[in-house]
Amino acid sequence: MNNQQKLTFQNSKQKDQHQHLLSALADYLCENRDDLTNEWMEAVHRSPQIQSSEKLDSRQLANHMPNLFDDLAIVLRRADAVQIEQEIAHDAYAHGADRWEQGYDLAELLHEVATIRSVIFFSGISGFARQNPAFSDAAKKHAKEIVHRFFSEVNIQSAQRFVH
Numbered sequence: 001m002n003n004q005q006k007l008t009f010q011n012s013k014q015k016d017q018h019q020h021l022l023s024a025l026a027d028y029l030c031e032n033r034d035d036l037t038n039e040w041m042e043a044v045h046r047s048p049q050i051q052s053s054e055k056l057d058s059r060q061l062a063n064h065m066p067n068l069f070d071d072l073a074i075v076l077r078r079a080d081a082v083q084i085e086q087e088i089a090h091d092a093y094a095h096g097a098d099r100w101e102q103g104y105d106l107a108e109l110l111h112e113v114a115t116i117r118s119v120i121f122f123s124g125i126s127g128f129a130r131q132n133p134a135f136s137d138a139a140k141k142h143a144k145e146i147v148h149r150f151f152s153e154v155n156i157q158s159a160q161r162f163v164h
Contacts, residue, residue, distance in 0.1 A: 106159060
């Protein structure tokens with residue numbers, strides 16, 4: 001095997017390992033969705049930037065969280081950034097529509113999505129990393145990029161309801 005073939009093989013092996021870890025992260029997030037959702041709801045209720053959340057009960061607040069977790073899991077398992085918008089468009093738009101009907105303003109909606117992104121980063125990804133030593137810095141960086149793009153797209157799609 002020449003050097004180019006070895007490099008290609010190593011890159012392919014690393015890519016397969018990253019994909020395996022991203023799938024495992026998706027499983028971890030889904031398995032812990034209730035705890036992560038509860039942490040997010042507590043943070044939303046404490047946030048002075050999301051005052052409209054005080055008018056919602058737990059069911060109303062968490063309304064689209066299960067679907068967003070499912071969408072995030074699909075994206076992580078595929079790690080195909082091109083498909084992110086298509087995966088979440090419906091659920092994110094529906095989330096924005098619900099929040100608009102519940103009296104949120106656009107800034108509150110954006111803060112709410114930023115809060116779940118933070119929970120996923122600091123509790124979800126970090127919790128997974130503590131339990132999985134094979135989750136390398138490179139794999140973690142890749143996962144964070146996917147999660148960041150995912151929630152950026154959630155913001156865009158959710159906000160569309162406020163401008164249409």
